[in-house]
Amino acid sequence: MTTKAASTASVTMTSALNNALRDAMAEDPSVVVFGEDVGPLGGVFRITDGLQAEFGEERIWDSPLAESGIIGSAIGMAVYGLRPVVEMQFDAFSYPAFEQIVSHLAKMRNRTRGRVTLPIVIRIPCAGDIGGVEHHSDSSEAYWAHTPGLTVVTPSNPADAYSMLREAIRSDDPVIFMEPKSRYWSKQEMTLPITTEPMDTAVVRREGTDVTLIAYGPTVKTALETAELAAEEGLSVEVVDLRSLSPFDDATVGASVRKTSRAAVLHEAAQFGGYGAEVAARVTEREFYHLAAPILRITGFDIPYPSPKLEKYYLPTPERILNALNTWVWEA
Amino acid sequence: MTTKAASTASVTMTSALNNALRDAMAEDPSVVVFGEDVGPLGGVFRITDGLQAEFGEERIWDSPLAESGIIGSAIGMAVYGLRPVVEMQFDAFSYPAFEQIVSHLAKMRNRTRGRVTLPIVIRIPCAGDIGGVEHHSDSSEAYWAHTPGLTVVTPSNPADAYSMLREAIRSDDPVIFMEPKSRYWSKQEMTLPITTEPMDTAVVRREGTDVTLIAYGPTVKTALETAELAAEEGLSVEVVDLRSLSPFDDATVGASVRKTSRAAVLHEAAQFGGYGAEVAARVTEREFYHLAAPILRITGFDIPYPSPKLEKYYLPTPERILNALNTWVWEA
Amino acid sequence: MSLKVETPDAVTLPSAKPLRLIDDSGHAAPAAESGGFVLPEPDALMSLYRRMVIARRWDVQVSALTRQGRLATYPSALGQEASEIGATLAMEETDWLFPTYRDSISVMTRGVAPGEILRAFRGDWHCAYNPHEHRTMPQSTPLATQALHAVGLGTAAKLRKDPIAALTFVGDGATSEGDTHEAFNFAGVWQAPVVFLVQNNQFAISVPISKQTRARALSDRAIGYGIPGYYVDGNDAAAVYAVVSAAMRRARSGGGPTIVECLTYRIEAHTNSDDPTRYRGKDEVDAWKSRDPIERLEKYLVSEEILGQEDRDSIAAEAEELASATRDAMNGEADVDPMELFAHVYGASRTSLSEQRELLQRELSESEAAQ
């Protein structure tokens, strides 16, 4: 089924996700896909492109336009043994399903003492930086990560997009799968199918000795660009790609921070009560005596996501990150 | 209007809240109250007891049973100049209104460049510790506190309940007003009306020199009990009652932490991505070089809120808090 | 899905008055009121009667245990036995039930052990029984949410060509929630094998139905989804059983969903912690007590000489037995294990959760040691 992809030398994240869905559907007949515009249109980002033609309307179909209905019905399907993979068109449009996700999807397994499991994947094209109008650039990860019972992961590159989505679909726990929209068209040389590190582990993307930049999803690229800039200033930056937001890979992050003794966490979402707070708090709890300086958070401001012409002032840039690192006292 | 209360020597939090609503409605005819069971029943916790009889069905009424409808219609009323005070029966039952709260209530002022303001108060009888069955003991504050545009406050005693609710109703910004259910029946000697510290400030409830316990809502009592216990062990604990979760009073908390050089934050909600993460992260950022030890989080576990017979194992107790403080290295 | 959606054949409104097969005085109702349905066979009526008597006795027993403080809370279905049991007996073992907190007697009638049902209300665990064993989901508290689960399960069964149907209870208050609409609509579009049993007991805690809708009846909504709707006398077990049986049969054989509104009355308080004197009068309650669903069927069965004295004695004995068995089950302390708190949150293991587990484990052994 993956010949189309296998012959592709350079794969975009959209194509990697599309192939992951195709291969998962081919491998397991209990995998079904539904949501808004996922059928003939192939999704507004074309992630499900061609899948209805290939698998038919009984495997992938357009639902009525109601997110609570989509998650609620997916729960019922999972009880009966299907493995639904559903799409929320944008972060903000998952909010109508908040009750079904938090009060049922996250809690059903615990409620029933492990007897009813819900192997459901919710795909969310997430975050901003694509010039979207209001409500199309939210970052909702902090809401999900704070909810016990949910697993929350986010790939930062095409290979992870493929491998992690396959793993998420195989998982018996509900997974919030956050796809950074701004990276959809990023390319990577690879042969599909590909298996990268396990979904619940963080990965060091670049080695460094002076500072650890902790990033995920869309900000991994920002962190790597920052590391380049910093190198010119003689600052050696290590970049950790979290990949899994819940659970959190304390071992990998801890090891990096013990080595560098300094860390900063990056995300697009507003800072206050954001995911970066958990990162800073838990790493400080565990590595306090290894830290030479407080863990910094370089994130979006505590404001609603701005309109297209203003988002560039909101998003963390390499310059802003370097400025922040320079606020630390650097003993010679 | 408050004679009933004024003659009361000892006031419960429910009575304080009831009087705050009564006085606000008497003072300002644009204040309206609606929600589920707030009319003849007076609310499942009797916070609106007697108000419909006093003000009539055009000032306080029972709405159809739909939380998104309650918040959505409150928004429209506020656009027209009313000041709705609505009740969500329990944290978990505010989730159907999540989209209206996050995508509209929090963003309307910013969206319209300050031209449309939404002076709405959402009262949420919050948290647990009352032997409630599933969905009746959630702590949702982290979801709201992470949402720019919302103000989030929570009283820990009857006097604050009265004063802060009055202030919340007068505020032109939307306020999430979280009422700790387990403290509803707590009493305090006072004469109503009463005005306590401004809603956006934290208050030191007990002075101490060794450790700062940062608490809010239901855990303030736990913190004070812990301070008593600790005193017997010769440990001097300062207790800060945050009162305002968003905004956060950096000045008051910072001053206390600079004095004690050690701090722990308490809450009922699950720890991961909880409000305590923001507290630990921001206080550490600002006071790192004054900290002798990492800020600890003593909170609920990362599990769904337990059933009544098991909640006592979940909730932070003075013993658990003291154990945690003892994990610190205490240089003589 | 591949389902072709064409305009529904007949667009007809449910009758303005609830249809019934047996009137309040226990006589067969005139055909004009039957909505074209016929009285079930005697043995079906007998088992309806038997299960209602047992359910009533059990419900009364559980309310008593709650007053004695043995249970944290219990929402009684007293007076609603006809719609609860009439609908439940219309289900096959292979069908799935999606109940609410109100529907314990339905769950019990499905075969779930009384003691297991009540562990949730006692506060041992959120749902103690195994939903797969009797194809009965946990009693849902977030209103209307379970209706969507029923649509999803029914749709999955349809995709797998399994001839089963799902039945879900939805309260009158819950019909105001967006999820009820989404469930009705998804079911209509997907032609899901689901029966929505809208149990109109005329109150949502303290709020009367007149403040939930301005429609004549909740079943008037069906037409807006292109699916059949029925307005039924919810205190007539025969009518409920006949209508729901037909709807379930149609659902199992690919005929799609049905909305059945049962007009009944909540005789007890919302739960033990509610005070109904604040929002309704004794007269209203008494008027509905006089329309008791069990007495109604009993009168009919006696006058038709289907029900004899021995039957009544044996059924009463059976009911007593269950009641005392339930008392016993609820006596003595619950055996709850705090360590189970960490056992079911995820299938995959989590280091941070294990750390928290160890913390509690340490606390417990220390406090034991302290004893």
Next chain:
Amino acid sequence: MSLKVETPDAVTLPSAKPLRLIDDSGHAAPAAESGGFVLPEPDALMSLYRRMVIARRWDVQVSALTRQGRLATYPSALGQEASEIGATLAMEETDWLFPTYRDSISVMTRGVAPGEILRAFRGDWHCAYNPHEHRTMPQSTPLATQALHAVGLGTAAKLRKDPIAALTFVGDGATSEGDTHEAFNFAGVWQAPVVFLVQNNQFAISVPISKQTRARALSDRAIGYGIPGYYVDGNDAAAVYAVVSAAMRRARSGGGPTIVECLTYRIEAHTNSDDPTRYRGKDEVDAWKSRDPIERLEKYLVSEEILGQEDRDSIAAEAEELASATRDAMNGEADVDPMELFAHVYGASRTSLSEQRELLQRELSESEAAQ
């Protein structure tokens, strides 16, 4: 509220076919198809025509600007002018409009400056115009949410005894959302002065109406809420204007809410970034193009000798003027101020927000200095 809720007087279904006053060929429709409504006066028809021509020209201009990259996105209402303008002209200045992203021509017709409307689509600010100035709320993106705002505002006006009404547009896809149901139901129970203009353009991005509902028509839902519903030919401006005018009048005078479904068609793509060839055929689109709402009214006005050549020329000129004014308004760069990002989040000041503001301020002055 104190409103006494009694069963609605007449329980009647909307007609199975959309009612109309002018048929496709531009002739007065037979009375049988009029649903009892009569043709508006000539001057009303003339202003409908004038405003539709202007709206069409403007919509085409804005789509062109979007293709040229001057706007980030634009959801066109081409082909929907009859329902957009017919409904909007039925409003008084004191009424309130609750539009969606689709309804820019309605907002423009309310009097909001074209340049101000488009600043949102250019990406300057979420909503640049002042909602209070023309009693027109921001164009809502979260589907169906605005319908509840309309119910709330209408209810507030009713409580204040102000004789005004709210009109909200809801798309066919959006009717599947729970909020649409809650809005219909709250409006019914509270008898709110609201008209729900359900604009059925038969697509929700790529999803056809057949996958949104199994009902004959969306207006069939009205009966489930005990409120009047009308099924209207959404390409007949005269019919839309007549029905909505009556509904708004009734709302203003305490008669409660109305659901008006306008059956029309989205001629353009969902937005410039959509590719309709993936989900619908050219023939279908052409068929609907041939049912153009402006041509229909024009034919009628010409045959009735209400519309003359000079009128057409002056209206065309007026439309051209607006189009070029809009071009000019969109030429040149937007003047946006990054510092405004912090100005409107709260009314009360926040130290932490001021700190973030200073950070950005510093960055900007440094980068200026660097120039």
